[in-house]
Amino acid sequence: MKEIVLTGIKPTGQPHLGNYLGMLKPALELAEEQGEERLALYFIADYHALTTVKNKKELQDLTDQAAATWLALGLNPDKAILYRQSDVPEVFELAWVLACFTAKGLLNRAHAYKAIVDENLAAGREEDKGINAGLFTYPVLMAADILLYGTHIVPVGLDQRQHLEVTRDVAIAFNKNYGNIFTVPKAVIRKEVMTIPGLDGRKMSKSYNNVIPLFAPSNQIRKQVRRIVTDSKRPEDRKDPEDCNVFAIYRHFADAEAVAAKRQLYLNGGLGYGDMKQELYELLETAFSAQRDTYNALMENRDELDTVLRQGAEKARDIAVPILRKVRKAVGV
Numbered sequence: 001m002k003e004i005v006l007t008g009i010k011p012t013g014q015p016h017l018g019n020y021l022g023m024l025k026p027a028l029e030l031a032e033e034q035g036e037e038r039l040a041l042y043f044i045a046d047y048h049a050l051t052t053v054k055n056k057k058e059l060q061d062l063t064d065q066a067a068a069t070w071l072a073l074g075l076n077p078d079k080a081i082l083y084r085q086s087d088v089p090e091v092f093e094l095a096w097v098l099a100c101f102t103a104k105g106l107l108n109r110a111h112a113y114k115a116i117v118d119e120n121l122a123a124g125r126e127e128d129k130g131i132n133a134g135l136f137t138y139p140v141l142m143a144a145d146i147l148l149y150g151t152h153i154v155p156v157g158l159d160q161r162q163h164l165e166v167t168r169d170v171a172i173a174f175n176k177n178y179g180n181i182f183t184v185p186k187a188v189i190r191k192e193v194m195t196i197p198g199l200d201g202r203k204m205s206k207s208y209n210n211v212i213p214l215f216a217p218s219n220q221i222r223k224q225v226r227r228i229v230t231d232s233k234r235p236e237d238r239k240d241p242e243d244c245n246v247f248a249i250y251r252h253f254a255d256a257e258a259v260a261a262k263r264q265l266y267l268n269g270g271l272g273y274g275d276m277k278q279e280l281y282e283l284l285e286t287a288f289s290a291q292r293d294t295y296n297a298l299m300e301n302r303d304e305l306d307t308v309l310r311q312g313a314e315k316a317r318d319i320a321v322p323i324l325r326k327v328r329k330a331v332g333v
C-alpha cells in the first residue's frame with residue numbers, strides 16, 4: 001500500500017511567493033521523495049474557486065495558471081498525478097455523503113466563514129450577507145477531496161489547519177458508524193515557513209494585495225520588491241534583521257552562509273535597504289527565471305496543458321472509484 005500525499009490549490013489569484021514557500025515547495029519536495037512507497041496527488045480546486053470567481057474566462061485562466069505553475073516548478077506528471085478537481089465528479093457525490101456527517105456547528109465555527117460573518121457584523125450588516133452556501137460548505141468538499149483517495153498526508157499552509165481538523169472529524173464520525181472505511185489523514189505544516197510577510201509586513205496574501213507573484217515579468221518583480229516596507233534607518237545604523245520584511249523573504253532564498261553574513265551586517269550597521277532589495281530581486285531572478293520561461297510556454301499551449309490534466313484525472317479516478325464504491329456500499333445505496 002502506497003502512502004498517498006495529496007494537496008490542492010484554489011485558483012483565485014496569481015501564485016505568489018507565499019504560496020510557493022508555504023505550500024508548493026514543501027509539496028514538491030514530498031513528491032520528489034516519492035519512490036515506490038509514495039504517490040503524490042496534486043490538484044487544482046476549481047470548483048472551490050467558484051465560491052468567489054464567477055467569471056468563466058477568469059476561472060479558466062486561473063486554473064490553467066495554477067496547473068502551469070506546478071509543472072513549471074518541476075512536478076513530473078508521469079510520477080505524480082496532477083488533475084483538476086472538476087474532472088473527477090466522484091468527489092461531489094462523496095461531498096454529499098460527508099455533509100450528512102458534518103456537524104453544522106463545526107461549519108459555523110470555520111475561520112473562513114466566521115471571518116466574513118464578523119466583517120458583516122462589524123459593518124452593521126446582516127451576518128450572512130453575501131455568503132453563498134458553497135462558501136459555507138467549503139470544508140465539506142475539501143474533506144471529500146482528501147478522503148476520496150485514501151490520503152495519508154496533506155501538506156498545507158497554516159491557514160488550512162482547521163480544514164484538516166474538520167476532515168479528520170468527519171472521517172472519524174463516518175468510520176465510527178460504518179467501520180474503517182476512510183483513512184484518517186494528517187496535515188503536514190512546515191513551521192519555519194508559516195508566515196511569509198508581504199510587501200506591507202502583514203502575511204503575504206492576495207486579499208491584502210501585498211504579494212510578490214512567482215512568474216510576473218522581471219521588471220514587475222523588481223518593482224514589487226522595491227515596494228517592500230522598511231523602517232527609516234540609514235545604512236550605517238545598526239538594525240535588527242528579525243524586524244525586517246526584506247530579510248524575512250531573503251532568508252528563504254539565499255544559502256546559509258549568505259544569510260549569516262547578512263545578519264551580521266544588519267547587526268553591525270553598514271547595510272542599506274536599497275542594496276538589500278536589489279540583492280533579493282537578483283536572488284529571485286536566479287531562482288525563478290528559467291521556470292518563468294517554462295510557465296509562459298505552457299500558458300501559450302493551453303491544449304497541451306488540458307491534455308496533461310485530463311490524463312491526470314483518469315489516473316485519479318482509478319483510485320477514487322473503488323473508494324466511492326466502498327462508501328456507497330457502507331451507507332446502503
Ligand code: TRP
Pocket residue numbers: 006007008009010045048141142145146154156160163
Ligand atoms: N482550501 C485550500 C486552499 O484554499 C485548497 C484545497 C481544496 C485543498 N481542497 C483541498 C488543500 C484538499 C488540501 C487538500 O488553499
